[in-house]
Amino acid sequence: MWWQSHSAQRKTFGYTLLAPAALYVLLLVGAPFLFSLWLAVSDANVGDPVAHFVGLENFRAAWEMDTFWIAFRNSVVFLVVAAIFKGLLGTSLAFLLLQNFRGKKLIRGLVVIPFTLPIAISVLSWKWMYDSQFSVINWVLSRAGLIGSYGSESWPVWLGQPHLALAACIAVNVWRTFPFSAIVLLAGFTAIPLEVLDAAKVDGCTFFQRFRHIVTPMIFPILMIGFLFDTVFTLSDLSVVYLLTQGGPANASKILPVLAYQIGIQAGNLGRGAAIALFLVPLLLPALILVLRNIKRREW
């Protein structure tokens, strides 16, 4: 065979084709990642190009900052609460979309729009719906008699009240990603060969047995990877909170990415900002490792 006789030549050719992509990734993802480790232990500043090694000073400073811990707690709450709601909504939607019915394609197309619309753009719509005075959500609630009229005590100011702001941001994340959960789950369901299920049925397996021994193990890896992807993107997304509240009022909705941006870019303290962003790594790492194991287990 030609590829055996031209082994060396084939390798050279292969690595040449691979080089541009590998270099791009090494230079603009790998190197910056290492660079961020250096920034985190330096006093790098936007105004001053010369940075000095300061050891773990940035991490210590973050550790002693009240805002940091608020942001850390909010990030975790955001992730967990959002995941629960996405999971519930996504699963119900997936079961509905699993049915055969007329207009399925159209309905599916409409339901996934929140996920496909660029995030910065859909957040604007929510900002308008959360308007302090002209909120359409409040209009409906008020007409339904659930809240009082504008100015009354029971009129919620979604983005201005500390206990509502984070919930309002979480709602946008859930709205955006529940279609993603549903589609991932659907992809899992359709990956199950019907013949296997039929064969099990013929062999006398009950519904529960089929679910436990065929459906669950086949869907699980796909679900897992969808869940882990979502974890990475939810934890590291700054756009929803930044555009809705900037982390306010009084840090009530501040999450780590927003804090890292505000300190790193707006305050120009690159070192401190990098250190704060790196605090996301212990949260992200389990997800990344699980994705990696999941991918590696697959047959090639």
Next chain:
Amino acid sequence: MAAPRTTRQKEVRRHLLVYAGLTPFLVIAVFPIYWMVITAFKQEPDLYRMENIPFWFNMAPTLKNFNILFYQTNYGSWIVNTMMIATWVAIITLLTAVPAGYALARLRLPGAENIGIAIFMTYLVPGIILFLPLSRVVATLGLQDSWWALVLVYPTFTVPFCTWLMMGFFKTVPMEMEEAARVDGCGQLGAFIRVVLPVSVPGVLTAVIFAFTLSMQDFLYGLAFVSPGDQKPVPVGVPTELIRGDVYFWGSLMGAALLVGLPVAILYNFFLDRFIQGITGGVVK
């Protein structure tokens, strides 16, 4: 006669149940978009009349909001910037990811599997960890304050994703094609360019679409690297430039968001299954 009618009735009832179940999801998913559309065409005073039902026009619809966008803001430039960025990102992605995907899928390189996984994993290194060091890179190259900065950094997520996508794609092309081409006297490069690429057009096209739609999903890099008003792409320009102080021009804002957001969403919609297939790594056939 009786039997088919009962099955029919059953079918109708089942349909009604499914539709009833789907309705709340549809309302939740689509209402914010509907609200954007109607806001974009409303006259300013119409937005603030809470005594009327706000879901429809209480005053005549208007195009004024779009007029403002194109004549009094940088919106036109943002659209041009967005298109230019997307085009360049697509070109860079194609030139790097397509050959890399081919090499990893077809040339039996030692370590191909691990290299492929390593490249894909970089897709999962989030921008929030990279944006501070990248801001230094951008500044060193003198690209700060121009949309070229984004042409440089967007491939950091489009290249890994599209390499992975193309790798999966090239695996489905039958090996005999190249062998036949080799027998006919093509070199390795010739076999790739003249035989494999032409049958891979759908895959390459998908990669272009993703280079485009994934670029549109970014907000952080655009926010951090590009500050001059006329250099921003649409998703960054609209929320940062159209809000002046605490004055919101909701009509224009929604119009601006829609005009670019909807086409992107629709395009992405058609390729969503490919995206899911991409990240779940080809388990889904």
